[in-house]
Amino acid sequence: MRSRSVRALITAVAAAACLSLSQAPSAAPPAVPDLGPYVSVFGPTTPRAVIQRKVDEVFRRQERDQFGAGRQALLFKPGTYDVDVNVGFSTQVAGLGMSPDDVVVRGAVHAEADWRQGDATQNFWREAENLSVTPASGADRWAVSQAAPYRRMHLRGDLRLDDGGWASGGFLADSRVDGRVRSGTQQQWLTRDSSLGGWTGGTWNMVFVGVRNAPAGTFPHPPYTRVERAPRVREKPFLYVDRAGAYRVFVPGLRTAARGTSWERGARQPGSSRPLDRFLVVRPGTRTDRIQAALARGKDLLLTPGVHHLDRTLRITRPGTVVLGLGLATLVPDRGTSALSVADVDGVRVAGLLVDAGPVASPALMEIGPPGARRRHDRDPVSLHDVFFRIGGAGVGRAVRTLVVNSSDVIGDDLWLWRADHGSGIGWTANTASEGLVVNGDRVTLYGLFVEHYQRRQTVWNGEDGRTYFFQNELPYDPPSQAAWSHGTARGYPAYEVGGRVARHEGWGLGSYGHFTADPRVVADRAFAAPRRAGVRFHHLVTVSLGGTGTIRHVVNDTGGPSDAITNVAYLRSYP
Template sequence: MRTRERLFTIVLGAALTALLAPTAGAAPIPVAHAAGDAPDFGPNVKIFDPSMSSSDIQSQLDGIFNQQQGNEFGGERYAVLFKPGTYSNDVNVGYYTQVLGLGQNPDDVTINGAVHVQDQGGGALVNFWRGAENLAVNPSGGTDTWAVSQASPMRRVDIHGDLQLSDSGYSSGGFLADANVTGQVRSGSQQQWLSRNTSWGSWDGGNWNMVFVGARNAPAQSFPNPPETTVDQTPVVREKPFLYIDGSGNYQVFVPGVRTNSAGTSWGGGSAPGSSLSIDKFSIVKPGDTADTINGALAAGQNLLFTPGVYHLGSEIHVTRPDTVVLGLGLATLTPDNGNAAMTVDDVNGVEIAGLLFDAGSNGSQQLLNVGPSGSSADHGGDPTTLSDVFFRVGGAGVGKVNQALVVNSNNVITDDMWVWRADHGDGVGWYDNTANNGVVVDGNNVTAYGLAVEHFQQYQVIWNGNGGRTYFFQNEMPYDVPDQGAWRGDGNGYAAYKVADNVTDHQAWGLGSYCYFSTNPSVVADRAFEAPNTQGVSFHDLVTVSLGGTGTINNIINDAGGAVNGGNTVADLTDYP
């Protein structure tokens, strides 16, 4: 090469390097990946290959679990990814840890051993914020254990054996979806549970509120004895997007299609319906990226893949493009710092938000997530926006304040496994500290919720203003820390957990539970747990109220119907209303 050509090549290379290097405030630039090369997901994504020794894999798994076992409010986040193949390992899943298979189908990744959650001393009532997806398990001893409470989904798994949903103590709420268990599922001490689009050999047990939707071989409808609610088909759902490696070694994100009137898994007959997006279509977001850089990636037409970590946002992330995928790994956590929302979504088709924890900041926000601006009116029935494993927290990790955690203005939105929690323990917790009026406000029409848990908010936990709403499983605890009756008055004594607005003419709900534990002042009373217009198009099925330990009173289940719960009668139920 002549000197002039060599000099030109050096200068051009330097210019290209400078052009492609991200600068402060600039959007991350997508980089093409060679087949078989893993994208840079950062240090807290561990990728295992079947060629690695089991002992090396086990050592890393044990190191993560030992750190995360008691790390309930810590800032560390992890995703553990298994490439297609067979492994012999014990995968014990701690806080903020997500275990994912990278096959296109669950049985492409097989774990001989366990993928499990156990009691961590004193039961599993605080086994939150973890998950397992897209893999098969051959459990040692024939039984896998998933003893969890809220925000701990198990999805798209194939358990070759039995599955136990509790351990030695109480568990309090869980979610199993798009999953198969060849043997028996035993609920044990689980207090409430939703199984959606599942299949199994048999089901055993049931406590306050066990709900089955589109579950093959589910128990027959029997509420309240035992308290099992069975809906034969899932009316409309879109499964959660997931990361996988294709046959050429390329990383892809699979985006499932919408299913209607379905039962059983999406993958039982082979590959599930849907489409794939190359990882090159995603901006891989890492802790330290700002809202400006993230919005720059969205403006450039990119989807978002949040790697594990806590993201402090000085302004909102704004999703404007139809069919944008926003996928979190390892319970990636978004915290607004300046009283802003963490994320807003325009009134567009088919946005997928999945695997994120929205954590309220100390400066107070009006909302954490807003889906559609006020007045949204477009029909998205053919391509609905879906929120899968999207969780909200106010306090616990520190003082947090918000008016309404989630507001849904768009029509046809599907929520699939949500825990919306005003913290009752941890740091920054108190009636005048982690202040929050409402957990969920639904203004859109034809919104469908599967597995909705909303707890401890200071006014109505859920306000449903839109028509055509459908809820399949609702779990609630009223605020523990009400100082006195005067501090907690709606239209009478206290606020209902779930309020359907007076002007609504079409709303249906199945399998709903609301509990009270007024530990600060046991004399506090709630007039009712549920509030709705008594009209032909509004109906509730299989409701239960509980006074935990007899600490506090709920006088009625819904409106003025149903028995009271208090120190003398701790459980009440109602099959149908009206």
Template sequence: MPRPFLPVRTADHRRHGPTRRRGYALLGAATLLIAGLTSLTGAAGAASAQPAVHGSTAVRPAADAADCPAQSDTPDFGSNVHVFDPSMGDTAIQSQLDTQFNQMKDTNSAQFSENRVADLFKPGTYGVEDNVGFYTSVAGLGQNPDDVTINGDVTVDAFNASDAGNATQNFWRSAENLAINPSSGTDRWAVAQAAPFRRIDVHGNLALYPASYGYASGGFIADSKVSGEASSVSQQQWYTRNSNLGSWAGGVWNMVFSGVTGAPGNTFPNPPETTLATTPVSRDVPYLYIDSAGKYHVFEPSLQTNSSGPSWAGGSTAGTSLPMSQFYVVKAGDTAETINNALAEGCNLFVTPGVYHLSETLNVTRPDTTILGIGYPTFVPDNGVNAMQVADVDGVRLKGLLFDAGTTNSQALLTVGPSGSSADHASDPTTIQDVFFRIGGEKAGKATDSLVVNSNNTIIDHIWAWRADHGNSGTVGWTTNTADNGLTVNGNDVLADGLFVEHYQKYEVVWNGQGGKTIFFQNENPYDPPDQASWMSASGVNGYAAYKVGANVTSHEAWGLGSYCYFNVNPAVNNYHAFEVPDTPGVKVHDALTVSLGGVGTISHVINDTGAVTASNTTPTNVVDYP
């Protein structure tokens, strides 16, 4: 049975009510979902007819971008990409947005469908209301956010009556690179995981909670400006990076800020806000824009160190513009073979909305390759291949991708650098941004690891690695959607900011590299261990730490970490501790907490043997500094 709802928060914003729960809306409804739904306006990418066995793919020599056969600067993006122009008229645009949203909004029918869509607005002003559903990307095509202005709202809310005002399943949707003049003065972005809000200029307030004041569980803002108040209210955890806020209000368990003008002071745990004045190293996302001649480009922002505020605050974002002639456009009909051929020829990739089955590993071997996805393009590895492997080279940029495990176990979905990688990439690191991983839910997926980072200096800037706790019928269960680890870091000097990893069956994050940093970590333990004997670590303690720093690590630092348990299959299950680190002065953890959601199961300690048992109904146990 789904666990019952507890009262929502009152409008005075002060009640830190119990918890989010995702599975309730799907129980009894999952059997109605039809696997393999066709795309909203076109077919998904087809699989190659000749699958390759794991490990059989030859790595092609790296090519220079200049070798890429010239592509079109005004490409056909396919039927799942809608490009709007002010000359179309607001009425016609609104009609198309409404029709699309009605297909993409429902938690039961759309959440695990194969619909994918992107709405792109050319520079100008639009009087529309844009409700954003599942697997939908909304983006402006200007070079700066205020080149595209929406006089209206770009909204995510608890849209369905069946959600009972709950926004905890509002996954897989995004807004980017535009300005919003909200109709009521307040834009609403009530989301859960995998729903970034980037390069947005909100001329007013921003509400991160449902209009019902129900539960929400996000979330991520970066490179944005909110002229008024940003309010979290019932958001249980949130990370904001390199932005400018008029003010901030609210917080439940874990609110984290780095490089944010207008952020609240560092007051964890009362209120539960963790604030860093700057972000140690960052490089904002590559994005598509169109020039006055109608030609498309991809802009690649420059690397920043110890930065604060939006990259465009002083004018335009610093960086380099690449013509679309250097990008191969991946769309319906492309296979692993055609994609690998484009990479081998030196092309970057622009991946359009769709579901792409991979019969062989995608190999990224050229330095400074950009792979930019819009509309949640989804790579599914077939027959146990690894989905993507990146060589130990400078400057690869991965943005806007969803890796969805296939039904035959893959060793890893994405690997950055081979084992033993040793090159220094400090001046031109690989960035992994808005890249998401899913094990089960739409299908009974299996993968030992979701993301393995072997390359030094890699920046992980907002990921969600999720072993599904709910989904289509027959896709979720302890022996059904199996996965050991969400993230394994072996490289040195790796930074993770905006790290969401949930429900894996062993250590959800394993950090073996030296000099690592994490800013914001959100985790739920697996819900479904059938008994304690099935969930015991090799060291003989109950369960597995959600975040484990390797025993040989001598330098590591992390800020703003939360781990929650909800052992609904067997509430007698216990996790000995949520965070496991070596006891050495160079390994430091700040502002960590554990919560037992609804008191279903226990976590005995927060970090190592420190912190009291977390067993009561959603009351956090906090550790401000360790050691």
């Protein structure tokens, strides 16, 4: 028989073991990662006054800071918030849930144009993502132009896309709007894979791809283009907090024949989740060689808000690498190199970046695949999401080309390539850039392509089986003369040129605008150029002479038009 002391010891040990298994305090929550000084993370227990004070402080700093170095990310953990978020320049507002409905904002998440008396044509570089918003007034406003995505949102009310003056946006994707979208003075807009309560209005070019309850009407009156499904699409990666409080990145998978959102009604979202320790968290000032070494070790990249100067090209060589920017993280190649190059590999995602050209001309600011790339990537393509380029505006910047796509099967999802027409360091001989987008790969699909003001061709497409769903372009404002902007016997350069050897290409909802302020006598002979073949087809095109300043003689080749001081707008339903 055991002694009482031994029995007591055994009992105590057993009790302790039981406590450790079922009654011990849970493990400490995961530590909040250091995402740098320009990321603000709010939780549902954060006092409302604290959140509102920070949000207002960021907006006051960023409302007019169009070309400044400030970058901000305002992130909300799952929960409910009574707050009014006015979104200024270079600011990302995002929820940290797996679904937009995990983060509920009762108030507003909106973009206004008060700083320009209602003119929203310069409301660039801002993002609203992964939130559910119940607007206090019953309607929210997102009065924006390019590079201002409204993505993965659930708006429980109406959405207004203008602020009384002109607006020149825009992009809405993977979102649900319970009420009506009122486009107002928006000149053009792409809505992709979303659900709408209704849509009102339209100026020149409104495109709906994979949209439930897209508006009815026949182009060009109203100017609606409807495509029932998105053939191949992938959503943007996003940062979220899991149930244990750990930060992770969700990497969406490929969707085919997509229609409506990826997340509604508890849908299982295709894709996978990656822990944050798989990422190098890159802060401004991190040396380029350290970033490259992390990539070589198999790391992904999470770039925090700020301006990241590069002394060499960042080279992505590992299949499946994710490069995700927060708060419009900005890359600047200081020494005339590319900012980023991607090898001819599967599944790379590049998202949420602004690339600013440096003062030394880069051959290209970004290159996807090397010249001559021939591999197929149809099962796991490279995809680009909310990737924006700027040449000039923030200072002198130069590049020969901006984005070159050599790999096949690439998906582009909201791209803006911009040679600046205002700001600092601009002029015909200052922010020089010959071409915007060059596509050499086959089966490349683009949703939301914005390309503006390049000195020669805006977009050149040499690959087979390319598809563009929505194209918005402004030709260069500043050719000093017709002689300075001509080639051979042709006046001007086309905005969108399909190579003469291409047998199959298709585009839906394509628009090009002319506004030749340096010399209003300048003429562009055509906005679109393509071989006349049965396999090369365009649906719903528009050209505009903005204010009647300058002339676009024809829409495609020698067909359609003109757009000039007498006939400002020309439509073409199809070509050939």
